[in-house]
Structure formats: C-alpha cells, structure tokens
Amino acid sequence: MGSDVIFPRSLSAPTAPSNSRGATQATLKKNSVRNGGAGGLMRTKDDECFGGETNENMDADFDFEGNLALFDKAAVFSQIDGIDGHSNRAQHQSTQGEQKSLSYRHDENILEVKPVIYRQITVPQHRGKEYCTDSGLVVPSVPYELHKRLLAAAERWGLSLERRLETVGVCSSQMALTLLGGPNRLTPKNVHQRPTVVILCGPHIQGAQGISCGRHLANHEVEVILFLPNFVKMQESVTNEVQLYSRTSSKQVASIKDLPVSPVDLVINCLDCHENPLLREQTWYQSAADWANQNRAPVLSIDPAVSGQPPTVEAKWTLSLGLPLPLTETESRVYLCDIGIPKLVFQEVGIRYHSPFGCKFVIPLHTA
C-alpha cells in the first residue's frame, strides 16, 4: 500500500521524519503555503516575521477560487492516511522490526478475525428461492418433500410430533403475543381490554399446531376463540390438542356463525394442509376463509402450504418451521421458527446447516 500513496501535484514524497505526525503536518502546511503563496511568491520565515513589506500585495485582488482549485484535498487526505496507516508503519518496522518481531499497535487486533461466512446453510440440488436474515445470513428454501424427510428423520431420533407441537405452540404464541402489543398490551392494569384472537384450524397437523398456539395464548390471558370443523374422525394429534385446549376454559366453535362479526385483534390461519390441497373445495374451509377476509383483523399464517394458487386468506405475517418452503410471492412478511432440530439431523437428509437464529427462536426473513 505504501507505494500506492498519491501525492498532491506539487508535493514530493516526504523524507523519513523522526516524529511522523508532527512532521507530516509541518510538511502539509509548508506545501499548502507554497501552493497558495499568492502567485508563487516565496519568502523565508524571517522575512515573513520581521520584514516590513506586509502591505505589498494589498492592492492586487487575491484569486481565492483559483487558489482553492490548486489544492488537491483528496490527494492530501490519502497522503495522511498513507503515512499514518502504512508507510510510516513500514518504516517503523524496518528500523525496529528486527528487535521485537511481534509488536501490535493500539489499533490492531490480537485475535485473528475469521471472515464471516454468510452462506452457512446449503441444500442439495437447490434451485429454489432464497431468503436472508437481519444479519445477512442466507437461508435457502427447501422443497416440501425434503422438509417432510427432515421432520421424519427428526422423529426417528426422538423429536416426536408431540414435542414439535409444543415447540411450535410456545414459539408461535410468543410471536403472536408480540404482534398483539407485548408488554404494553398485557399488563395487570389492562385486564379490561384483553386482546381477542381467532384461530382457524383444519383437522390436520397444521391445525393441531394452531390449537397448541391457542392454548399457550389462552394461558397468557388472551381471549381465544378456536374454530375447528366438526368431523366424526379426527387425527389423534388434533384430538389430543383439543383435549388440552379444553382445560383453558376458552371458547371453541364449529360454526362460522359463532365467530365475532366485529374485527378481532388477530386471526391465526391454520386452515391449509400440505398433503391435501382439495380441502379448499370444502364448505367449512371456504366459509372460514371468507370470514377471515371479511373481518379486518391482520392475519398470521402458521406453517403455510405451498400451492400454485394464490393463498385463500391473505396473511400479513407467515411463520415457517425449521426451513422455509418456496412460498408464492405475496405481500406477507416471512418469519422462521426454530423447532429444535439438531444439526446432524439436517445433515442426514443432505442439508449442511448452521443455525441462523442467533439467540432468538423466531426471526424475520427477507427476500434475497
């Protein structure tokens, strides 16, 4: 770098000074005086101090603009930087370097800083969408089939559906509580205006995740209304969640008619299912989606399904689990939830994974 230093037009490289900073400033002053010395007139220091001809140029107009143009500010600054940071240090080392080889300056780092790797997660045969976190880490999306294999591998190691339902319930309710206003809204002095949340669930695992979220919200004194259609036979995971939810004494309805007409504080949408896109055709689904679109509450979609069609309910926020699916581009803000899958389980299905979560369990994602 020392050889790259650009000197101002009228400057030559400074001779090695003993006191670098002082000498640099002196050199600069001398040179700027030389540059700006009223048409090249040069006087010695003694003349300037004791000479009697101070009025000699008083009548001639001084060309300030022209003079200013002569001064190459950028070049002088680059010279200062060069002298301070590199050329001086090089000189310093060449004179003293042999005596002590390891001497750090106050502005040098003793620890070696590794470069930050932003692409910490890689997915096999990736052709999909990519997101990035607030701190710039790249989070690729995974196709649904790979996501399914990931969850299955986790289950084989003991991260059962039950555990996952609990983690999703805790983390999504934490997100929902923040969306509702967090500590400002939920204080003991505010009991007369408890927030109301409607959770729309289908009879599948996504629905069970919603019910788990609803239980944790109800546990935190949120007014929860759970919509779940009446079916003769439900998945076991759903009935288990319903049984636990029933102990919160919060409302559960099976008909859209029983949902509030006035806008609620938040709608949580868990109507969609990854496996069965035909659900959308059913009456209960359509009436629930219509209700959500008519009620002017903001919508949070948990674990949204991928489909070629536009979403039936427009979500303001979506929460993906583990790794995002390649969702269709919408206005929705995407968040990612840590569901507790260890690194080697990701590796088992071919994903090289480092946590993008930092100290959080739910983080926002941005389209890369």
Place this chain on the structure above:
Amino acid sequence: MGSDVIFPRSLSAPTAPSNSRGATQATLKKNSVRNGGAGGLMRTKDDECFGGETNENMDADFDFEGNLALFDKAAVFSQIDGIDGHSNRAQHQSTQGEQKSLSYRHDENILEVKPVIYRQITVPQHRGKEYCTDSGLVVPSVPYELHKRLLAAAERWGLSLERRLETVGVCSSQMALTLLGGPNRLTPKNVHQRPTVVILCGPHIQGAQGISCGRHLANHEVEVILFLPNFVKMQESVTNEVQLYSRTSSKQVASIKDLPVSPVDLVINCLDCHENPLLREQTWYQSAADWANQNRAPVLSIDPAVSGQPPTVEAKWTLSLGLPLPLTETESRVYLCDIGIPKLVFQEVGIRYHSPFGCKFVIPLHTA
C-alpha cells in the same frame, strides 16, 4: 372532593366563571398581585399604565424573601387542581347537568377501570413463602407434594412429560441465551468467541430437563459440554434426551476430569432430584458439585429441589417451573417458567390461578 379544596389565606372561593380556565388564571394573577403588592399597595389598572409615580418606591428596599413567604404555592396549586378537576366540574354539572347528564371531559375515562387485583393466585392451606412479580402480582409457593399432583393432573390431560421437557428446554435455553449476552454475544461476526456452557445433569427428570436445555443451546451455536454420570440403567426420559442431544455433535462427558479447568461462561446445574436427597452422598454428585464451586462461572439452577440443607452448588439464578417451591432463602435470583399448564388443571388440584406471566414465558420473582 369539591369541599376539600384549600384556598390560599387571602383568597376566597372563586365565583363561578363562564370560561373556567381563563378565569382561574386571571383570579390567580390578581390575587398574587394582591399578595405581592409591595406592602399592600393596590393600584387600578389605569393608574399602573398611565400614572407617573413609578419611581415612588425606588428607594425603599423590597423584601423579596418576606414577600415570597406570603405566597402559599401548595395551596394555589391545590386550588388549580380543585377548580379544574372537581369544583368547577361540580358547578358545571349543577348548571348544565340537567340538560345533558352524560358529558365526559377530555381527561375522563369512558371505560370503567376495574381495580387491579394483585392476589390472583391462591393456594389451598397456604402457609408458605410468597413472591411477587415485577408488576406486583403475588405468586405463592406450593409444597412439593402439591406441585407433583399438579404435574400429574396435567399429564392426565395430555401435557406429557415429553411435552414438558420440550417447553422447559426452549424456555430455559432462552433464559440462558439472554444470560450469555443475547444478541450482542451471538452474532455471525462473533463466531470466533462462541460461549461455553457446562450442563451438570443427574440421571433423573431434572437431568433430562437440563439435557433438553443443552440441545437447544447447542442448536443455537453455543459450545455445550454435558456432564452425565455413567449408569447401567437410566430412566427412559433421560436416554431419549441423550439420544436427541447426540445429534447436535456437542460434547458429552461422564467424568469430571474431562470438564474444562478454566472458567466457562455459564454452568447449568441439574444435579438435584426432588425425590432422592441421598444422591448428594454419591461420589459423582460430590465431584460435580466441587467442580462447579471451583470453576468461577455463574450458575443457573433449573427446577431446584427443596431440602432443609443449604444448596451444594450456589446458584446465581434459579428457574422454577409452573409455580415456585418454598426454596431456602439464598442469594439466588428466582425466575419462574411458564410450562403451559392450563387454568382448569390448576383448579383441579385446588389452585385458583391467573397467569402472572403477561407476554413472557420466563419472569423474575421477588421475595414479597
């Protein structure tokens, strides 16, 4: 309240003004002029403006201090409050009240505010210790037997041990991540100084909770070292957790010799068991406790056991689950973790419960 208003010595109650605030200020000004009028001298407005005797008192020293003492600031302010808030309103209502009975002022609340009830949780036959939250809610402690019945009731409704292990793991790791420095410590630019956490676990449910916490910490790129003694037969909950933990590729040791000698960032203590106080006598327990006391890292105790004896490892923080046990008084700061038990399950074992958690899952408790 209107009759309680105290007027300054020289003031009489103001006559009902048409424009209350303007009139009040005028009255105050007039009266303060009267109080401070240089020895009782009163002049009309016209005299003050057009009279020529402005210099009449110039020679006499004005007694500022004595004059200031005449002015009763508190009384005047109480008059202002009285006029604004109450007496004026009473007058306002008496003159206009018959015409419109329900007229609210800008500083009145239309909603009826219920008084805050700070004692929302009541425990049968309570003689134990009481804590309170940051917002002043009272949280009573429960004896271990009742706490056990509470967990058993939750399990009957489907809140299985597995689910609880996952919730405790998520919430306690969130607390530990905060204690380690949160977003300041765990950024992509800080990978060269990952925090190190040692988790000391016994072969019981408390130990399993610690392993779950360790897995979630390891998932968040914390350097975790798990100490678990070698036993031929372990509880199933412990082996399940160990299996899942093994997928994080973090270290697990069975001997104290393999633990670091230099201080780590945090020690998490899950050595104690509620059911078996005799564990303390065993060699592995004692050597682990000795190691923790010698290592100068701060200690977080999860789900600490109640015993008459002082704790073997002094904790800087303790995390209780659901409701606190009557712990022996130590220097330790007590935190409470929401483990997702619904209200009616508390009711089933005789505890009247309202969540003290607000929007949080872990809150600090203070000795009431």
